Amino acid sequence: MSAVLTIEELRSGLAWRKNLDKAFVVVGLLILMSCLGLLALLFLDLVRDGASRFGWDFLTQFPSRKAERAGILSAWVGTSMIMLVTALVALPVGVAAAIYLEEYAPKNWFTGVIEINVTNLAGVPSIVYGLLALGLFVYKFGFGQSVLSAGLTLALLILPIIIVGTREALRAVPKAIREAAYGLGATRWEVTKDHVLPYSTGGILTGLILGLSRAIGETAPIITIGALSFIAFLPNSPISGTFPFVNFEWLKSEFTAMPIQIFNWVSRPDQAFQQNAAAAAAILLGMTLAMNAIAIWIRYRFRKKINW
Amino acid sequence: MSATTTTRSTALGKGAFSSLAYRKYRDRGIELILLACALVAVFTTLAIVVILVVESSYFFEHVTIREFLTDRMWTPLFDDAHYGIMPLVSGTLTVTFVALLVAIPLGTIIAIYLSEFATHRMRETVKPILELLGAVPTVVYGYFALLMVTPFLQKFMPNLPGFNMLSAGLVIGLMIVPYVASVSEDAMRAVPRYMREGSYAMGATKLQTALRVVVPGALSGIAAAYILGISRAIGETMVVAIAAGMQPTLTFNPTEPAATITAYIVQVSLGDLPHDSIGYQSIFAAGLVLMLMTLVFNVIGYFLTRKFREAY
Numbered sequence: 001m002s003a004v005l006t007i008e009e010l011r012s013g014l015a016w017r018k019n020l021d022k023a024f025v026v027v028g029l030l031i032l033m034s035c036l037g038l039l040a041l042l043f044l045d046l047v048r049d050g051a052s053r054f055g056w057d058f059l060t061q062f063p064s065r066k067a068e069r070a071g072i073l074s075a076w077v078g079t080s081m082i083m084l085v086t087a088l089v090a091l092p093v094g095v096a097a098a099i100y101l102e103e104y105a106p107k108n109w110f111t112g113v114i115e116i117n118v119t120n121l122a123g124v125p126s127i128v129y130g131l132l133a134l135g136l137f138v139y140k141f142g143f144g145q146s147v148l149s150a151g152l153t154l155a156l157l158i159l160p161i162i163i164v165g166t167r168e169a170l171r172a173v174p175k176a177i178r179e180a181a182y183g184l185g186a187t188r189w190e191v192t193k194d195h196v197l198p199y200s201t202g203g204i205l206t207g208l209i210l211g212l213s214r215a216i217g218e219t220a221p222i223i224t225i226g227a228l229s230f231i232a233f234l235p236n237s238p239i240s241g242t243f244p245f246v247n248f249e250w251l252k253s254e255f256t257a258m259p260i261q262i263f264n265w266v267s268r269p270d271q272a273f274q275q276n277a278a279a280a281a282a283i284l285l286g287m288t289l290a291m292n293a294i295a296i297w298i299r300y301r302f303r304k305k306i307n308w
Numbered sequence: 309m310s311a312t313t314t315t316r317s318t319a320l321g322k323g324a325f326s327s328l329a330y331r332k333y334r335d336r337g338i339e340l341i342l343l344a345c346a347l348v349a350v351f352t353t354l355a356i357v358v359i360l361v362v363e364s365s366y367f368f369e370h371v372t373i374r375e376f377l378t379d380r381m382w383t384p385l386f387d388d389a390h391y392g393i394m395p396l397v398s399g400t401l402t403v404t405f406v407a408l409l410v411a412i413p414l415g416t417i418i419a420i421y422l423s424e425f426a427t428h429r430m431r432e433t434v435k436p437i438l439e440l441l442g443a444v445p446t447v448v449y450g451y452f453a454l455l456m457v458t459p460f461l462q463k464f465m466p467n468l469p470g471f472n473m474l475s476a477g478l479v480i481g482l483m484i485v486p487y488v489a490s491v492s493e494d495a496m497r498a499v500p501r502y503m504r505e506g507s508y509a510m511g512a513t514k515l516q517t518a519l520r521v522v523v524p525g526a527l528s529g530i531a532a533a534y535i536l537g538i539s540r541a542i543g544e545t546m547v548v549a550i551a552a553g554m555q556p557t558l559t560f561n562p563t564e565p566a567a568t569i570t571a572y573i574v575q576v577s578l579g580d581l582p583h584d585s586i587g588y589q590s591i592f593a594a595g596l597v598l599m600l601m602t603l604v605f606n607v608i609g610y611f612l613t614r615k616f617r618e619a620y
Contacts, residue, residue: 017513024515028421031414032434035485039441042452049455096345104339105346117349123536125543125602127570128356130577131595135359139583156352163349187335210443217445220545220570224577224591259447259546266451266550274455281448288443296436 043285050279058279063261067272072280075261078147078227079216081235081250082257085151086158086215091208093155094162101163102170103192122160129157130224138225145226147235148251153221158211165207169200202302206295213291217284219259227260258284360599363592370586376593382556382567384590385576391590393597395556399473399566400601403548406477406562407484407541412534414481415488419530422489423496424518435493438486446483450550453479458551471553471565479551480544488537495529496522528613535609539602545570569598 005013061071097118105111133153143149173196181191197204235253258280265277368376371391379392422431457475462468499522507517523530553565554575567575573591581588 017516021513021515024518025421025425028417028425032418032421035414035418035482036434036437038482042456045456046448046451093345093348096342097349100339100342100346104342114346114350117353120606121349121352123539123602123606124356125539125545125570125598127543127545127573128360128595128599131363131573131592132352132356132359134577135363135592136355156348159349159352187331189335189338190331213443217443217447219445219447220549220574223574226577226580259445262447262451263546263550266447266454277451278455281445281451284445285448288445289440292440292443 046278046285047282049275050277050282053275053279054282058276063256063264067270067276070265070273070276072258072261072283075256075258075280076283077235078255079257081147082150082154082222082255083212083216085148085251086154087208087212089152089155090158090162090211094159094207094211095166095204097159098163098166098170099192099197102167103188103196118160118163121156122164126157126218127220127224129153130221132156133221133225144252145228145254146252147255149225150222150227150255150257151251153225154215154218157218157221158215161211161214162204162207165210166200166204169203169207170196172203173199202298206299209291209295209298213288213295216291217259217288219263222257223260223263228254228256258287356599360592360596363589364596366584367586367589367593370589371593380558382572385579385587389586393569393594395558396567396569396572396594397597397601398558398560399548399552399556399571400542400568400598402560402562402566403473403477403480403544403552403568404538404541406474407481407544408534408538410478410481411484411488411537411541415485415533415537416492416530418485418489419492419496419533420518420523423493424514424522435490438490441486442490444483446544446546447550449479449483450547453547453551465563468563469553469565471551472563473548473552473566474562476548476550476552477562480541480547483544483547484537484540487540488533491533491536492526492530495526495533498529499525531609531612535605535612538605538609542602542605543570543598545574549574569594569601 058071059076060073061069062073063075064070097114101111101114101118105114130153133149133156137143137149137152138145143152177195177199178191181195186194235250235255262277262280262284265273265280268274375391376393378394379390380394381390381392382395383390422434426434453475454471457479458468458470458472461472461475468474503521503525504517507521512520548568549571552568552571554567554571555565556567556572557564559566572594576587576591579587
């Protein structure tokens with residue numbers, strides 16, 4: 001190309017560059033749509049494969065050697081109990097940690113260390129949490145291969161998600177609100193508890209639900225702890241008819257969970273079991289998507305209600 | 309005047325003052341509780357390191373580091389036991405490579421498209437979908453790999469075994485596309501508007517601006533997205549455990565079945581191993597290698613982002 005362009009050269013070059021632009025738009029859109037389309041296709045196929053198994057029986061029966069009689073009762077009950085433990089542990093600890101980092105922590109190397117840890121933990125492969133739990137909860141603390149171990153493991157796993165979510169929510173509360181409360185003589189905790197936290201409830205809930213939706217599908221860490229794939233009994237009910245009406249026996253119970261059940265079924269060569277896997281996977285997928293939808297809805301609702 | 313103040317303070321009694329003191333003490337106590345919760349993150353990291361190192365140290369009492377690194381077979385559960393980590397590492401790297409071959413180009417193109425070309429409405433629709441896809445349980449992707457992608461590939465490659473690293477890698481790639489796209493798009497959106505406008509003013513088209521101004525400007529964020537993608541691919545467990553087979557084989561050929569580090573840990577955990585057996589200890593040694601691999605990539609990523617960071 002010569003240093004001085006004629007007007008024709010410039011025009012043709014410009015036309016070429018503009019065509020490249022158009023080509024990229026087409027390519028980009030095509031790739032985006034084919035990725036989303038492919039995933040949609042896979043999901044539809046999954047639902048179709050499992051369609052014959054959907055029904056009340058599937059939800060209320062224990063796993064069985066016969067594929068057509070097998071159900072996911074012990075799996076979804078186990079998953080619910082694990083999620084209960086996870087939520088009860090991860091929510092208070094995560095929110096407290098976030099409040100400390102956002103409202104209390106001085107800016108020094110020590111806070112820096114905590115922050116780096118939170119960031120790094122989010123990138124640790126989930127199976128490593130499983131190994132941690134196996135060494136620590138199952139053997140050192142002697143919790144065994146129980147609902148409690150699984151719940152604690154997943155709580156550690158989603159802690160960074162809850163911390164990050166809560167911090168974002170706290171950060172969104174304007175400084176003026178804090179200063180107004182300080183001006184009236186409130187202590188730091190009173191400011192946080194009575195003013196900052198109520199405004200950030202939406203964000204905190206969103207973080208919790210997103211964390212739980214991640215935990216509900218996690219398979220690797222709870223396999224490592226030793227979830228069983230064939231469980232034909234339910235843990236003791238947490239609520240009992242006699243005083244004191246609650247019991248904690250269920251925490252020590254052995255368990256299975258939805259993803260474990262799916263993994264077990266999908267690994268069998270028998271096609272009837274693979275249909276069970278598809279049906280259970282579709283249900284699990286539905287649960288995750290529903291949780292995410294709820295989280296998005298809460299975020300939207302709270303955002304609309306707040307007018308600073 | 310001063311008399312009234314005195315009476316008032318006595319009227320309020322010591323209660324008012326002790327209440328302030330009490331509130332301050334309570335604040336201090338609460339701060340300590342909050343700090344303790346924040347320290348859980350630090351303790352988790354420490355516990356991970358300690359557990360992995362201590363449990364693997366038992367393993368390395370039986371197995372020399374030299375054997376661990378140079379033996380070409382990994383069969384800790386057989387009578388003829390070999391303890392060479394290489395087959396597991398080769399499996400992990402092969403699957404990760406296939407996954408990145410899918411995820412990096414597709415993810416980057418989608419990110420450029422969304423950030424620079426798509427309409428506002430399009431972006432606002434697609435971004436939540438991408439984030440939603442990140443929440444899909446990986447066991448579901450394992451189902452896709454084994455029962456949908458492998459049979460599909462077998463139509464074109466009749467010799468492809470039922471378990472293979474190719475379909476596992478492809479599905480993991482597809483799985484992390486939304487992730488890479490979403491994080492890179494965030495980085496590109498953070499490039500200031502005036503840089504784009506400067507480029508347009510020089511007569512550059514959108515594509516030129518995107519490739520020569522926005523992408524270099526966002527390179528540190530894009531590199532971070534790639535590194536996160538690599539970490540996820542290395543640590544991905546269920547897809548490979550389901551679809552890639554579980555025999556540790558020293559091969560870099562993706563059309564063969566092989567085990568990854570993560571798949572091996574799952575395989576051992578599914579059995580019932582006594583606490584002090586070498587099989588039990590071997591999963592911690594494998595886990596330690598996995599942690600070191602992710603650590604290496606994270607450190608590389610950290611330096612890459614520092615090197616390529618453009619200040620504006």
